[in-house]
């Protein structure tokens with residue numbers, strides 16, 4: 001009778017066991033990272049970013065109107081009204097900044113620009129261009145200090 005084959009040839013080698021542990025560790029690591037990132041994302045407040053995204057879209061549409069020579073009050077008043085309403089929530093969106101004097105003054109100036117624009121709606125493309133520029137520079141002024 002011949003000797004049975006040595007046991008070591010049938011069990012997985014040490015190297016493949018290490019490889020398995022390494023791959024399993026990587027997979028578990030990736031899963032844990034994705035879960036952690038999703039948990040962090042879920043806890044984030046999406047309101048500030050969303051408010052700014054909608055304001056950016058409205059400001060962009062206002063600029064587009066002007067470029068396309070659609071400068072009547074019915075083209076532009078809805079944009080200005082939406083921007084004005086959204087501007088009410090600047091302090092709600094950034095509770096950490098609401099007590100900052102510079103933030104307050106940027107927010108007030110932005111609302112004042114829109115109040116003026118709504119009180120005297122742009123009747124032609126030249127006045128719309130002036131308003132769009134003023135709105136844009138109010139956005140930029142606040143971003144320079146706080147973004």
Ligand code: HEC
Pocket residue numbers: 048049050052053055056057059090094103106107110135136138139140142143146147
């Ligand atoms: C009174 C201050 C203030 C005004 C006015 C303001 N913003 Fe912002 N905006 C901020 C702050 C603060 C941030 C940074 C948000 C953050 O990263 O948490 C920001 C961020 C943004 C962002 C990036 C948002 C993101 O999550 O990626 C956009 C786009 C933006 N603003 C557009 C505008 C536009 C367009 C206007 C004008 C129509 C405007 N903002 C007016 C304060 C302001």
